[in-house]
Amino acid sequence: MGTTERLYAPAFLRFFSALMPLLCGLAGVFLTNIPISFVGGAVPPPLLGLVPVYFWCLVRPDLMTPAAAFAIGMLEDVMSGSPPGVWTLGFVVAYAVVARQRDSFAGLAGIAAVLGFAAAALAACATATLAVAVLYSRLPPLGAVVAELAMTVAAYIPGAMAVSFVHHRLVGPLRSDF
């Protein structure tokens, strides 16, 4: 695809590519919450919806807006059955952490990039846990939250590869005129 074609991509394709980060986040939430476990429910599923939020917040924050993070978090709340709003707040806080330290996070590579994502996931999980603690007036068991955090961090590398593929094949070419 040449440069000229990219510049004059049809409007609906550009609109579709702009929606792609949000759609990837929603798809991640959907995959996370399919109530089927391959390990007999021994560990919680990862927060796959957080990977696109983190990735595009660093790469193209104009495509992953706070409102998109809000929508992805809200779908996580609806589908996971958690107390309403806790994951929405968690995702938005994680977005805020990444957005404020974007220059620092964007410069990370290799294992440091995974640690950067771990920091964002920690912000999301800690916020959700605190919100639940406030709602129920007692701290929920931390073991399950730590397991969720560990699974989310473990899923970052394949998740980042997937969203990177989508970005380079779909989002980038169609929106390279920005």
Add this chain to the structure above:
Amino acid sequence: MANGSWKIARRGNAQLPLVIVLALAVVLVLVGKAQSGLFDSARARITDWMAPLLEDVRAPLDGAERWVGSIGEIFSVYSENLRLKEENARLKQWRNTSVVLEGRVRHYENLLHAVPDQKLHAALARVVGRANRPFLRTLILDAGVEDGVRPGQAVMDEKGMIGRLYLTGKRTSCLILLTDINSRVPVTVAPGNVQAILAGDNSAAPKLDLVLSTATVKAGDQVVSSGDGGLLPPGLPIGTVVQDGGGFRVALLADAGQSESVEILNFARVPETPPATSPLPAVAAGLPPLAPPPPAAAIPSSAAVQAALPPRPKLVMPAIPSTTTAAAGASPE
């Protein structure tokens, strides 16, 4: 190129929308606490929509799980067979005892004209999904409103109670496990009829909070549902008491992780009808009906009744000793 991209990035990264969205998220938490039904109905619709997909995906997974599980059992078939034979012999003895006791209880109930226990209707459902999340542990069942199940109904497997329904869609329902942090179930600890609350905390053995702190329970006592509040039927087997430091927990009989088919108990009490107003027993027997009560004007007033009554004898108070009076009079000073 890089400069242009960064300008766009900065514009998309403006702080004002982020602050607004953060405030909205906090508001959502507070509104969700007050109006959780909105989220629940949305979740029920999504679960209904996903149910056929779940059933299709689960079928091969269940087969694979059974196949993998059976490999390990091959090596323990002999010892397992011996254990089952011994357990079967012991259960036969218990069965004979329970048949005798059941007959005796029925006899006593007839003698005492006891109100019979309410019969429970049950719906059989299959587990089509499991969710193990930090703040919710649930099973998804393939029975919904169309099958007559309602939120709040108890769910049992072949061993005991595993939870109760909290969300019902048209064809699916979600159940909250006894181990879930949101679960609170009134229970009775036998023997001793000690009342307690079974409180889940996302651990395998939920906590037992005694209603009376002076009540005594000990490890090995049986825990059944108490039926307090009328939401659950009394007497559903739940588990046994185990000591946990200074407190108590309950080792559940049911294993929600292994449950495939469950029973949903319909405990909706039939509303009592008021007694019939027409044919009264006297009329039905052919006797004349009682005369209607006199009109209100004909009823004598309380003053007239008091005047008609014989005079009351006057009460004679005993004389108070002067020392007492003096002491009473002197005390304020």
